[in-house]
Amino acid sequence: MKLKLLFIAIIAFTVLFSCNLKHENEQGYADMQVTYATPQVRDESGSAFKENVTSNNSVSEEDKPESFLIKNNLPVDKKKIIRDGSISIKSNNIFSSKKSIDDLIRKLNAYYETEELQNNEQIIAYNLKIRIPAVNFEKLISAIETGQDEISNKSIQARDVTEEYVDIISRLSNKRQYLKRYKELLAKAGSVKEILSIEENIRTLEEEIESKEGHLKFLNDQISYSTLLINLYAKREFVYKPLPKDKFSENVKKSLSNGWSSVVNFVLWLISTWPFIILILILLFIGKWVLKKNKKMN
Template identity: 40%
Template sequence: MKNLFIALSFITFFHCSKSANSHEVKTNLIEIQDDKVDASVVFEVPPSPKEVPISGISAKAVNTEPKSSPLQSNTIIVKKVIKNGDLDIQVGDIKKAHQQVNEIIKSYNAYIQTERFNNTDIDERQFFTIRVPHKNFDGLINSFSNGMGSILSKNIASDDVTEEYTDVSIKLANKKIYLEKYRDMLRNAKTTKDMLEIQENIRELEDEIDVAEGRLRFIDDRVNYSTLNLMLYKEKVRSSATSKIGFGNRFGDSFTEGWNSFVAFFLGIISLWPFFLLIPLVILIWKKWRNREKKE
């Protein structure tokens, strides 16, 4: 009897343990299934302010400059200096001086951008606009100043544009960052209105980027190549036969002006011929009136 009771107790305990384990397995299965269902739900991560759809923010908010950029923190600023000069030289022979200019320009890897020649009765003037590499600018000036002729005037100016160049570069980098943000937003745009607004912002940014890049290219060109305005001057020898300010020429000019004045006066009188036809008529009327007065 005792053995039978022990056997029944063991069977009952085993059956309860199995039921508990089965219940635990079912419970775990249900929890796993619940986890699978929860995992299938899409939870969108809240976007950053720059990634909010265009309809949710204003364009001005997107175009605000960031507080910092890689260019501001990790950039070595290179000094940008534009050098220009004006040099006037009096020479004895324009043609010979022109040849010397060509030789000097060639030796300093420079080139003539514009050239102009004026020839008057008083002097000859040859004008050059020369572009020269920045590092050769001082040497070019010294070569022109030594031996070519007498220096009439010399003016050298340096303009530091480092601040402007850095400012434009930083703004350009920021605009490129925003341009990429807008392009990402355009790929994720869901309505036609959002697409049109984003495309308009992209177009404006691209225009601003083109202007900024053009300005940087212009500054780089002026920095890398300095500009020199050179004038060669030769005064002509004056003589009594050729000079227009001599006595002979002044006498001839006065005689010509007098003759021209006389001709103009004579032609002016002739132009009054209708009035001359009225003079005999006026005299005739006056005489008749006098005769009548005498008879009375």
């Protein structure tokens, strides 16, 4: 009976030991998977330190979109609208009209990005590209429309880029957070391989952040300053101008020159056709000889 109880105890101990070993193997395999997915570095005390860059989604006050806008002097309005347009103006006094536009530009804190002048016998025109603060865009349009000149064409556009703007800010905030976490990992990296891998990720993130910041500043410039293309023109009246006549002596010179040119051209033509001339002469000689022979026979 004692042997039977001892045998049962040994079997139970073996089963419990096997289950415990299986549990430890599964746990070790899970740890190996986590270690493979996440870079492992060691802190100063030598203990293992694991950190997943994407595991923490909290954003500090410094990396919030609003803080980024304020830091870079960007507007924090809800709607981000890009306004631009073009106007064609027919003027009776183009120089007076141009002076009026110059005065408006100074008054509304705008500036000419490009200014071109076209002046010919049919038309005189200014092609102007104006950058103006968005808050003054409507004022400039209104001042031009209420002027004395005739508006021959007008086109105004408004593009809502709010979604694109917010998306860039959100991506910038996330990338800055990831960059911060990678720098923390870099400080705790324990091998050259880990350092090189993390530095490559940091370099990629910094390039992406720089690109996004450039795009954001471009959008902000387009939002803050509107663009207006102005074609200011005035048609010139048609004035008949008779062609000047040459003097008699000039006509004589031209006639002599033309005559000599004709002689030269004729000589050159003869030279270029000499084979045909020789052939014609031979045919004439043969024809004349045949006629003489026929006369003698008759």
